Amino acid sequence: MHSIREIYKIGRGPSSSHTMGPERACEAMKKEYRDATAFEVTLYGSLAKTGEGHRTDYAIRQTFGDIPCRIDKDTTKTDLPHPNTMEIVALQNGRELGRKTWLSVGGGDIRAAGEEAPAEQAEVYPESSFSAIRAFCEAEGVPLTAYVYHREDPGLRRYLNEVWAQMKATVRKGLHTEGVLPGGLGVKRRALELRRAGRREHNLIKKENFLISAYAYAACEENAAAEGVKGYYPAFDITPPHLVSGVVTDLGIYSPYDLHRYFTDGHIDEHNLVV
Numbered sequence: 001m002h003s004i005r006e007i008y009k010i011g012r013g014p015s016s017s018h019t020m021g022p023e024r025a026c027e028a029m030k031k032e033y034r035d036a037t038a039f040e041v042t043l044y045g046s047l048a049k050t051g052e053g054h055r056t057d058y059a060i061r062q063t064f065g066d067i068p069c070r071i072d073k074d075t076t077k078t079d080l081p082h083p084n085t086m087e088i089v090a091l092q093n094g095r096e097l098g099r100k101t102w103l104s105v106g107g108g109d110i111r112a113a114g115e116e117a118p119a120e121q122a123e124v125y126p127e128s129s130f131s132a133i134r135a136f137c138e139a140e141g142v143p144l145t146a147y148v149y150h151r152e153d154p155g156l157r158r159y160l161n162e163v164w165a166q167m168k169a170t171v172r173k174g175l176h177t178e179g180v181l182p183g184g185l186g187v188k189r190r191a192l193e194l195r196r197a198g199r200r201e202h203n204l205i206k207k208e209n210f211l212i213s214a215y216a217y218a219a220c221e222e223n224a225a226a227e228g229v230k231g232y233y234p235a236f237d238i239t240p241p242h243l244v245s246g247v248v249t250d251l252g253i254y255s256p257y258d259l260h261r262y263f264t265d266g267h268i269d270e271h272n273l274v275v
Helices: 016-032 045-054 056-064 130-140 144-151 156-175 191-200 204-225 256-264
Strands: 008-011 038-044 069-074 084-092 095-106 109-112 231-234 247-249 252-254
Touching: 008 016, 008 156, 016 038, 016 045, 016 056, 016 084, 016 095, 016 109, 038 045, 038 056, 045 056, 045 069, 045 084, 056 069, 130 144, 144 156, 156 191, 156 204, 191 204
Parallel strands: 038 069
Antiparallel strands: 008 231, 038 084, 084 095, 095 109, 247 252
């Protein structure tokens, strides 16, 4: 891993390749062509075929804001540099200012077609296995968190504070929003319902399970909605909470029933986690 930043990212859901990537491509075009009065976007490959379900169109329009934007989908072209390809044309009063083909290469990362892939970054973590990391921590007498800060650059702590603030904002919004998620499948939001159930529950274990599930659903639902505040977007798929059997931390392995207590230092107070 080049940096733990690869795991913790902030962007518009529900897909790193279908919403975060296109969003960043549009932001790059807005920055490069500040005098543009309109944009034209053509989606190819997977972006064209599944973009509507992923709300790619919505992410593009939200990014361009008040600037008019036309979006076309070409599902027939097969000679593509990448499955997630999009072309953006910048216009000023009908005159073309420039165009660029963008590749959404995964994890929210983008690259302009024709540009060489960025040079391979040096490994931040020289240890290639967790047993080696554990041996380092034991030899130095430090916890896993201290090991990460030791290997990363000084800006990591500020970056993780930004991610943590966004995590809380995402969960907070999800816990206070009702209704049906966009996308046409009629999926009802459940986070607020689970939170209310947790507050009513007197059984300690069940209460914890309700609250933990509420937090997880809140994050998932905000990423799926792709609207409002940008969400914390993990660079991996979110596992439904009822399928989680344990969470590995530097202090040990915690069951879902223990997780809330772990975050709140022994107190069942959800406001300590979502403030």
